[in-house]
Amino acid sequence: MSIEELELTPADAPLPRREELAVPVPPLVIGPHSIWPPVLPAPMCGISDRAWRLLAREQGCPLVYTQMVSAEAMTRGGRDKSWNLLDMFVEPGLVCAQVFGSHPDSLAETARQLQDGGAAIVDLNMGCPVNKVVNTNAGSALMTQPDLVREIFRKIRAVLTVPFTVKFRAGWERFGEEAFTVARIAEEEGLDAVAVHARTRQQGYKGHADWSIIRSLKETVKLPVIGNGDVRSANDAVRMVRDFGADAVMIGRGCMGNPWIFGQILARFKGEPDPPEPTVDERLDTVLRHATLMAMRKGENIGLREFRKHVVQYMKGFPFARELKTELMGAMSVADYERIIADGRGRIHEHIAHGIAATDAEGEDPAYLHGSCADCD
Numbered sequence: 001m002s003i004e005e006l007e008l009t010p011a012d013a014p015l016p017r018r019e020e021l022a023v024p025v026p027p028l029v030i031g032p033h034s035i036w037p038p039v040l041p042a043p044m045c046g047i048s049d050r051a052w053r054l055l056a057r058e059q060g061c062p063l064v065y066t067q068m069v070s071a072e073a074m075t076r077g078g079r080d081k082s083w084n085l086l087d088m089f090v091e092p093g094l095v096c097a098q099v100f101g102s103h104p105d106s107l108a109e110t111a112r113q114l115q116d117g118g119a120a121i122v123d124l125n126m127g128c129p130v131n132k133v134v135n136t137n138a139g140s141a142l143m144t145q146p147d148l149v150r151e152i153f154r155k156i157r158a159v160l161t162v163p164f165t166v167k168f169r170a171g172w173e174r175f176g177e178e179a180f181t182v183a184r185i186a187e188e189e190g191l192d193a194v195a196v197h198a199r200t201r202q203q204g205y206k207g208h209a210d211w212s213i214i215r216s217l218k219e220t221v222k223l224p225v226i227g228n229g230d231v232r233s234a235n236d237a238v239r240m241v242r243d244f245g246a247d248a249v250m251i252g253r254g255c256m257g258n259p260w261i262f263g264q265i266l267a268r269f270k271g272e273p274d275p276p277e278p279t280v281d282e283r284l285d286t287v288l289r290h291a292t293l294m295a296m297r298k299g300e301n302i303g304l305r306e307f308r309k310h311v312v313q314y315m316k317g318f319p320f321a322r323e324l325k326t327e328l329m330g331a332m333s334v335a336d337y338e339r340i341i342a343d344g345r346g347r348i349h350e351h352i353a354h355g356i357a358a359t360d361a362e363g364e365d366p367a368y369l370h371g372s373c374a375d376c377d
Contacts, residue, residue, distance in 0.1 A: 018274070019238040025269045028063075028224055028248040030121060031163030031192045033094060035063050037266045038248035039237065041255055042228055043067055043098040043123070043167070046309065050087040051293035053095070055286070056255070059262035063094040068125045071101030071110040079113075087297060088118055096121035096165070100128060102137035102148070108155040115162050121192075122160060124152070126168040126182065129201045140169045140201040143178040146185060153189035163192035167228070170213040171200045179213060180220050187221045195226035195250055205253075214244040226250050233261070234268040257313025259286070280319065280348055284341050287314050287328070291337045300333050320348050 028038035041056040043065035053064040097119035128139030198209035209229025227246035294303035315321040324344040
């Protein structure tokens, strides 16, 4: 929500209570890395590319994640495409590369390649719930196979000198059952941290995340536990750390179209006043910059076509978004973006100056987040 929109809301509209921390938030320690603030963007397929990682870093995230890459592709002919997908060569700062698969040897070889390619941390995806991943025995399907999980952990750990982590779900069908087993195996096999998406595989991306799994895992293992699921605000982040014991907060869908959430959480963790919501101009500037970065990394044809998913998210709750979103979805060049945003900026400020209610602010939850191989929240 922008400042302009806030000015159009009733003066007596209640504001959410500001949640405070009782004690300072310590760093997240993963191997030799002391990570503060412990606020992380989730690895999301089709989202966590180089441009997005840069925006997250600028908002204060000290560790960023690649989108997940297939171990089979990395070891059986799809290596070049996979490296293009990762796009992490000579990237400054800490990068965690995420891999998925089900064959221990392929996973170990891919982990070694990721380490050699510059990954500061390697993460195994055991949380993706979508059928096209689960049906290959990967993602959250691994949670039901503890013996295979142990073999995978052991083989990956043997080839890595960088930290090794795993991200999994709260369970397959029932809460906690498989999660506790996986966490114990992770600790026994020398992993450095675990991340839990606090929904079961059966839930997919629906329903509510049950953060009590975070507290339960903290009572089960001594490894750092990263919490993921339904973090939409700084208040949510504070509650996850303060009330459920998360060592770090990982954000997926809550940061889509809203990279400012990372800076807002950082301020709260520092005990500073909440930063103001981004203005209309700041949001439009970020849309243009994000689109430009993607065009630079991937070329205008691919980059701007892929950016359409971000347009939908940036326009959520945006005043007078309908026409602007439609125009941006059809843009084919950075020059088109510059022109459309310049025109849209003028129209929006004119509407605001005349006190016209932003009745057409919109933004649907895109279906691709529920049918892709993204293990977000």
